[in-house]
Amino acid sequence: MLDKVTHLNDLYDIYGQLLTQKQQHIFQMYYQDDLSLGEIAEQVNTSRQAVYDNLKRVANILESYETKLNLYKKDKDLSKILDRLEESIGSKNIEKSKELITLLKQNLG
Amino acid sequence: MLDKVTHLNDLYDIYGQLLTQKQQHIFQMYYQDDLSLGEIAEQVNTSRQAVYDNLKRVANILESYETKLNLYKKDKDLSKILDRLEESIGSKNIEKSKELITLLKQNLG
Structure with a gap:
C-alpha cells in the first residue's frame, strides 16, 4: 500500500500538471495532506463515494500517462x-x- | 518556417502518444510524409479548411503539453x-x- 502511494506521488510529480485544478486539489488533500475521504467530501461538498471514485479516476489517469510516455x-x-x-x-x-x-x-x- | 516544423516534430516525438490516433495520422501525413492540405483532405474525406484547422489544433496541443511539462x-x-x-x-x-x-x-x- 505504501509503495503504491509512493509510486502515485512520483507519477503526480511528473504528470500532475496535466490534471485539472480540481483533480490536483483532491489528489493533494488525500495523498499529501493525509485527509480522510470523509474530510475531503466535507471540504468539497460531495459524497464520500464521489471522492473515492474521483481519486480512483485520477490514479488511472496518472498510470495511463506513464503507460504512454514512460517518463518515470x-x-x-x-x-x-x-x-x-x-x-x-x-x-x-x-x-x-x-x-x-x-x-x-x-x-x- | 523550417525551424517551426523541426520544433513541432521534436514535440511530436515527445508528446505524440498523448494525441488521438486521428491527430497522429494527420500530423504524420503533413509534417512527416509531406502531403499537401489538399491531398490529406482527399485521403480523410474532409475539406482543406478542416485539415488546416486540425493541424493548427494539434500544434496548439503539443505546445500546451510543453508549457505544462517542459520535457523538450x-x-x-x-x-x-x-x-x-x-x-x-x-x-x-x-x-x-x-x-x-x-x-x-x-x-x-
Missing part, C-alpha cells in the same frame, strides 16, 4: 546509469565513463 | 550538461566531472 521509468533508468558513471569517474576509469556517456545520450533520445 | 527544454538542458561532462571526462578533469554529475542529478529531479 526513463528517469529511473537515467538515474541508474548516472550512478554507474559517478562510480567510474570516482575510480578514474575514463574508458568506462565514456561508454556510459554514450549510453546516457542514447537513453536521452 | 529539460532534454535540451540535460544534453548540454552531458556534452560538458563528456569534455571534462575526455580531459580527465575528475573534480569537474563530479560537479557535472551532481548537476545532472539535480536536473533529473
